Each structure stands twice: as C-alpha cells, then as structure tokens.
Amino acid sequence: xxxxxxxxxxxxxxxxSLVIMFFDxxxxxxxxxxxxxxxxxxxxxxxxCYYVHNFGVAFSLLSHIGIKYNALLxxxxxxxxxxxxxxxxxxxxxxxxxxxxxxxxxxxxxLGNVFNRIYYGVVIDFIDFHIxxxxxxxxxxxxxxxxxxxxxxxxxxxx
Numbered sequence: 001x002x003x004x005x006x007x008x009x010x011x012x013x014x015x016x017s018l019v020i021m022f023f024d025x026x027x028x029x030x031x032x033x034x035x036x037x038x039x040x041x042x043x044x045x046x047x048x049c050y051y052v053h054n055f056g057v058a059f060s061l062l063s064h065i066g067i068k069y070n071a072l073l074x075x076x077x078x079x080x081x082x083x084x085x086x087x088x089x090x091x092x093x094x095x096x097x098x099x100x101x102x103x104x105x106x107x108x109x110x111l112g113n114v115f116n117r118i119y120y121g122v123v124i125d126f127i128d129f130h131i132x133x134x135x136x137x138x139x140x141x142x143x144x145x146x147x148x149x150x151x152x153x154x155x156x157x158x159x
Contacts, residue, residue: 010089024141054124106153110146123142
C-alpha cells in the first residue's frame with residue numbers, strides 16, 4: 001500500500017489563488033475609494049453595489065460577533081488556509097481539475113478576506129444581490145470565490 005505523497009507540483013495552482021486574492025482586493029479598493037459607505041448604487045435590476053463592513057465570515061455568517069473576536073477568527077482562518085494548502089499538495093497529480101481549481105479559489109478567497117480582517121479590522125462587502133425586497137447577505141469577490149470553490153469540489157465528486 002502506498003503512503004500518501006505530497007505533490008509540490010500542485011503548488012502551481014496557488015497562482016490561481018493569488019489571482020482571486022488580487023481581483024478581490026482590487027475590487028474592494030475601488031469600492032472603498034469610489035462609493036459612499038452604506039449607500040447603495042444601482043448596477044442591474046437585481047444587483048446593487050452596497051459598500052458595507054462585515055465582521056463575520058463569508059456571506060455575513062457570524063457577523064453578529066462584531067470586532068471582539070476578530071483576532072481569534074483571523075487565526076482560525078489562517079489555520080484553515082494552511083490546511084487547504086496542505087490538502088492541495090496531497091491531491092494526486094492526476095486528480096480532477098475541479099478539485100485543484102476548487103481548493104485554489106477557496107484559498108484565494110480566504111486570503112482576500114483575511115487580509116481585510118487583519119488590515120482593516122473588518123471585511124469589505126459590496127455585492128448586494130436581491131429579488132424584489134428580498135436581499136441575499138451582501139458579499140464580495142472573495143466570498144464568491146469560496147462559493148465557486150466549494151461547488152467545484154462537490155462537482156468533482158460527482159464527475
């Protein structure tokens with residue numbers, strides 16, 4: 001029986017993580033410097049740009065905890081990122097691209113949000129998706145990356 005190997009060649013997928021993180025941070029920078037906090041801007045019939053601060057995690061989960069646990073939450077997220085990088089390295093070279101893309105975009109999204117959390121003390125959210133008066137929790141590109149990554153990993157188990 002073969003022992004689990006670590007494939008450092010899978011680290012090349014972290015380039016995708018950096019692309020996601022860069023795109024996330026750039027969109028947040030643009031929003032912070034061009035939008036008024038708390039004032040929605042119409043984009044499409046079901047999407048607004050709505051600059052807000054999020055003390056929680058993806059899609060405003062745990063946002064009620066406030067800044068009180070920011071350092072603890074940052075440490076937990078950094079630990080999760082390290083575990084995901086290790087899991088990416090443990091994927092067989094012949095593993096599905098969905099797995100590799102999934103891990104990579106989750107890592108990139110987590111890096112973008114944890115950077116905000118450490119640098120600003122909050123995560124910058126700005127995408128307000130709504131249907132009529134029903135609004136999905138405001139999110140950002142990093143949250144979208146995390147969501148897409150999870151979907152890719154789920155799909156890779158189905159393919």
